[in-house]
Amino acid sequence: xxxxxxxxxxxxxxxxxxxxxxxxxxxxxxxxxxxxxxxxxxxxxxxxxxxxxxxxxxxxxxxxxxxxxxxxxxxxxxxxxxxxxxxxxxxxxxxxxxxxxxxxxxxxxxxxxxxxxxxxxxxxxxxxxxxxxxxxxxxxxxxxxxxxxxxxxxxxxxxxxx
Numbered sequence: 088x089x090x091x092x093x094x095x096x097x098x099x100x101x102x103x104x105x106x107x108x109x110x111x112x113x114x115x116x117x118x119x120x121x122x123x124x125x126x127x128x129x130x131x132x133x134x135x136x137x138x139x140x141x142x143x144x145x146x147x148x149x150x151x152x153x154x155x156x157x158x159x160x161x162x163x164x165x166x167x168x169x170x171x172x173x174x175x176x177x178x179x180x181x182x183x184x185x186x187x188x189x190x191x192x193x194x195x196x197x198x199x200x201x202x203x204x205x206x207x208x209x210x211x212x213x214x215x216x217x218x219x220x221x222x223x224x225x226x227x228x229x230x231x232x233x234x235x236x237x238x239x240x241x242x243x244x245x246x247x248x249x
Contacts, residue, residue: 095204097193099178101169104189104208111209115229116202121240123194123201127174129239130192133157139239141231157181164188185213203236205229 094106094114106112119126129135133155136143145158153168162183169189170178178191190207207229 094206095193098191098204098206099170099176100191100208101178101180101189104180104187104210106206106208109208109210112207113209113226113229114204114206115226115233116204117233117237118197119201119203119237119240120199121201121243122199123174123196125243126194126201126203126236126240127177129236129243130177131171131173139235141235142228159183162186183213186211201240203233205233 094112100106133146134148136146136157142160143157144161145156147156149155153171155166157164157166164181164183164186166179166181168177168179170176170191175194176192177194178189181188181190186209188207188209190205193204195202195204
């Protein structure tokens with residue numbers, strides 16, 4: 088299990104998905120020179136994820152607005168939105184072969200910038216195996232995702248008007 092002492096105290100976790108119960112836990116933080124509204128809009132435009140989220144090659148939106156499928160590194164995940172509070176909180180659970188995860192996002196306005204924290208709890212035999220071979224794999228993936236979000240938000244036409 089992972090040390091949860093570095094988790095953000097304002098994150099909301101569903102039952103069974105806490106940093107203390109994780110087989111892999113990671114966190115990434117960034118300050119984005121853009122509004123929370125724009126950052127949240129980019130995060131929730133799942134259809135565009137393959138254009139900028141590292142490792143995602145496909146997204147298929149579901150019949151319900153809160154469900155979709157993601158292909159990440161050739162693995163399919165069924166994803167359900169668990170928390171949606173624009174433009175402050177977002178969280179989703181994903182289920183794939185040997186992996187269950189919950190990724191939470193917290194966006195805080197700071198003047199004309201947005202402080203972003205994302206944390207992910209990953210459980211399951213595949214998560215245990217990968218974490219044993221490369222303990223920082225999830226941390227790197229989250230950091231790359233956040234770096235791409237920052238780049239995209241800061242170069243968006245709307246970002247220059249905030």
